[in-house]
Amino acid sequence: xxxxxxxxxxxxxxxxxxxxxxxxxxxxxxxxxxxxxxxxxxxxxxxxxxxxxxxxxxxxxxxxxxxxxxxxxxxxxxxxxxxxxxxxxxxxxxxxxxxxxxxxxxxxxxxxxxxxxxxxxxxxxxxxxxxxxxxxxxxxxxxxxxxxxxxxxxxxxxxxxxxxxxxxxxxxxxxxxxxxxxxxxxxxxxxxxxxxxxxxxxxxxxxxxxxxxxxxxxxxxxxxxxxxxxxxxxxxxxxxxxxxxxxxxxxxxxxxxxxxxxxxxxxxxxxxxxxxxxxxxxxxxxxxxxxxxxxxxxxxxxxxxxxxxxxxxxxxxxxxxxxxxxxxxxxxxxxxxxxxxxxxxxxxxxxxxxxxxxxxxxxxxxxxxxxxxxxxxxxxxxxxxxxxxxxxxxxxxxxxxxxxxxxxxxxxxxxxxxxxxxxxxxxxxxxxxxxxxxxxxxxxxxxxxxxxxxxxxxxxxxxxxxxxxxxxxxxxxxxxxxxxxxxxxxxxxxxxxxx
Ligand code: AMP
Ligand code: MG
Numbered sequence: 001x002x003x004x005x006x007x008x009x010x011x012x013x014x015x016x017x018x019x020x021x022x023x024x025x026x027x028x029x030x031x032x033x034x035x036x037x038x039x040x041x042x043x044x045x046x047x048x049x050x051x052x053x054x055x056x057x058x059x060x061x062x063x064x065x066x067x068x069x070x071x072x073x074x075x076x077x078x079x080x081x082x083x084x085x086x087x088x089x090x091x092x093x094x095x096x097x098x099x100x101x102x103x104x105x106x107x108x109x110x111x112x113x114x115x116x117x118x119x120x121x122x123x124x125x126x127x128x129x130x131x132x133x134x135x136x137x138x139x140x141x142x143x144x145x146x147x148x149x150x151x152x153x154x155x156x157x158x159x160x161x162x163x164x165x166x167x168x169x170x171x172x173x174x175x176x177x178x179x180x181x182x183x184x185x186x187x188x189x190x191x192x193x194x195x196x197x198x199x200x201x202x203x204x205x206x207x208x209x210x211x212x213x214x215x216x217x218x219x220x221x222x223x224x225x226x227x228x229x230x231x232x233x234x235x236x237x238x239x240x241x242x243x244x245x246x247x248x249x250x251x252x253x254x255x256x257x258x259x260x261x262x263x264x265x266x267x268x269x270x271x272x273x274x275x276x277x278x279x280x281x282x283x284x285x286x287x288x289x290x291x292x293x294x295x296x297x298x299x300x301x302x303x304x305x306x307x308x309x310x311x312x313x314x315x316x317x318x319x320x321x322x323x324x325x326x327x328x329x330x331x332x333x334x335x336x337x338x339x340x341x342x343x344x345x346x347x348x349x350x351x352x353x354x355x356x357x358x359x360x361x362x363x364x365x366x367x368x369x370x371x372x373x374x375x376x377x378x379x380x381x382x383x384x385x386x387x388x389x390x391x392x393x394x395x396x397x398x399x400x401x402x403x404x405x406x407x408x409x410x411x412x413x414x415x416x417x418x419x420x421x422x423x424x425x426x427x428x429x430x431x432x433x434x435x436x437x438x439x440x441x442x443x444x445x446x447x448x449x450x451x452x453x454x455x456x457x458x459x460x461x462x463x464x465x466x467x468x469x470x471x472x473x474x475x476x477x478x479x480x481x482x483x484x485x486x487x488x489x490x491x492x493x494x495x496x497x498x499x
Contacts, residue, residue, distance in 0.1 A: 117179075364408075
């Protein structure tokens, strides 16, 4: 076996750009070792994209590196400070209570920062243990990769290591460390932190950091900070439109969980829509449904107003902040949502009545509650014209999702009439629809099944599910069972903030 040093010499050296900010933005500290870590899952495609040598992934040093037990060459680990609004209330200082940012590396045109989540306490832990449990770490590993494969902007997950190390939640669970990667983990709350303290200088330093490192085009605009705020508003609008189109619910859209780069960030009690209900609340701890599916677009705007408030000291006139959000967020959300829904419905060109037809479609889903994912996936296979005699048989895959078949038939008549207005040959349309209507999503029952096996020491289901979710739009006959409706045992599954 090679000596640890020889594995380390092949590793790309990290550079922590965030550490170039003044010390007030973070605390430097090493991750806390996790005894006897073992590798549960690794994302080999991502590792290759990051330029990590493949032999490293199978080496004994890899779990040690990604548990935080062995320092990564060049790393300057730190925990960042941030604040935020949680469930609509100002929560004051939060910060990386269980995340250590090691540093970043450049590969191709990407910059990847590596963060260890669950590697022990930091000055921002606020009395908690700094650890993450296996259950929630598996959920984050699977979902960040599923979202990336769906084409939704997101932080990524490189690896998951676990150990037989007890962590107390409602019951005793075991610890895991997830390595997350993203160009940056800066949050809306990173700005709110300084604005709440009237520290205009730090707000400006942070904005300059984000612009110079990630949004250099804003520097060339007459008002770079206004340009940055507009960029965030646009990307956040498009991000939430994308969530809605794949039926994703974040579950905890607090401002400290909102990425300044418009990425899906901090997977906790998230969910994917199954039987459609716009009022669905995926987070068992969200008693008033603040973060229900239908509220997500509004909450995105609310969060951006918080960010806009934090930007006030940077803008020439106070009304520029709200204007930046109003002029960018709503239009970005609406245009992107309509674009994505047109794709899901297989409409090759826009018509003025499309908004109404999309509304009619959601009305149908709300009233009859078919499985959101299967509805669009099965619709993808239907022909645009149908022989009346054969219709019940041809349309059966979609009709079978409805108790009231006649309601489905009436809607399908409208869909076919709309198809006739902008004709598109079946084969091409069906292929285009299958490319945007996933067959496989991370259903709660699938995650739960993988978690139950993992807790019993068998991680193979995590890997299998990750493999399947890497190609959500492909037909994968070997994984057909993963496209099924939730089984009876899964009816009562609830996911809370506990992680
Ligand atoms: P979240 O709800 O996961 O977005 O976390 C909100 C805040 O609580 C963040 O500052 C986290 O770092 C912190 N936090 C959550 N769980 C823990 C934990 N087990 N130990 C330390 N800090 C935590
Ligand atoms: Mg968080």
